[in-house]
Amino acid sequence: MTDIAYAHIRSALVYTYAVIDAWSREVVGYAASLQITNRLTRIALHSAVRSHRPAPGCIHHSTCGT
Numbered sequence: 084m085t086d087i088a089y090a091h092i093r094s095a096l097v098y099t100y101a102v103i104d105a106w107s108r109e110v111v112g113y114a115a116s117l118q119i120t121n122r123l124t125r126i127a128l129h130s131a132v133r134s135h136r137p138a139p140g141c142i143h144h145s146t147c148g149t
Contacts (some may be wrong), residue, residue, distance in 0.1 A: 084102075084103045085099045085100065085101065085102050085103065085124070085127070085128075086100070086101050086118075087099070087101075087102035087123075087124075088101075089112050089119075095117055096117070097115055097116070097117060098115065098116050098117070098119045098123060099109075099113060099115045099126040100113065100114050100115075100123050100124050100126075101113045101127065102127050102143075103128070104135075105133055111131040111134060111135050112128060112129070112130035112131025112132070112133075112134060112135075113117060113127050113130060114125045114126035114127040114130065128135070128143065129147070
């Protein structure tokens, strides 16, 4: 699963994107940026795959909420 959040830090917004293991609820990959772009999501997903080496057939599920 994935989640995106933002926080006000001084005069800017910081966006964070996390990839979460649905079974253990552990954050397995993340990224942070001052801009919300598709690059932020790609970095977080790449981080998760690189650190946990999922088995072939593993499914990544993300909803497109508002």
